[in-house]
Amino acid sequence: MTRTRSPLLVWALAALAAVIALTVLMNVGPSSARTGTSTVSVPAGAATEALPLAASAPVGIEIPAIGVTRDSVMKLGYNEDLSLQVPTDAATVGWFSRGAAPGTNGPAVFASHVNYKGVEGGFAHLDALTAGDEILVHRADGSAVVFVVDRVEQASKQAFPTAQVYGPTGDAQIRLITCGGDFDASRRSYEDNVIVFGHAERAWR
């Protein structure tokens, strides 16, 4: 009985493993030759949650399309000049903890450097995201939210779209912010911000 069934099972598992490996390989790293969008699958056994969720802080973020995986998220507030604080190292991804939590109505705002002290930043390849790419945010309460990229904008810091980025929304949304545009060496600052806008598509825990 098992003799006839187990080879089938082995082949099925092997095929599944191959598909998973292929998916992972295709999603790793900045995908310059990428066709189509990068999506996230609901893990087996997870229970779907209705959006919006109750507030819970992000504890991890995955952006497969640009090879970003973080199992910690730094909380950001305001600098003394009331600008958004930024992570104090290159790789860390921060979340504006005075704004919306991911999965609640409103924009959950994340920021990471494009390049910091010569080190490639967490959002170095943010501008490679395209509409339809998915972002997975893990929350402190054990739930996870998938956001879908709507658009990627580049805006001058002098004309930062504050209301569009931080203003209230009728659904759960996400913003990913880094720097872009020309680099002003004398001020060690980029002229622009790259901003990804997205909305929550589904959640589970």
Add this chain to the structure above:
Amino acid sequence: MVDRLCHHLKDTHHHHHRGAWYSRDLDCGDFDTQDAAQAVYEADRSDPNNLDGDNDGVACEDNPDGYRTVVADYDGYPQGGVATGDSLPGGASGGAAALAGLGVASLTGATRRRDEDEHEELV
């Protein structure tokens, strides 16, 4: 040049899910001062919260001077652009050879801090 060594922000307002955070772990950003972190560390040198990530007997030496001045009594939108970059890819900028060296120096620092982050914040 100011090098903010902090990598944690003191949590000043997360009352709505404070329990969820605090039941997990304490990390450096939860303390106002290095002294406060050191006291918790001294109370249990096995360091269950991993406040001394580099095992040098000093807890949270990176505790946020910069973030201690966080503005807590403002609830509006952050103002202006976001300073998420201070160098070009490759670490060189505008013929500043010194900056390239700085990039290498900070690479080790950043890596160390990232390791600490993982230890402290992996929840």
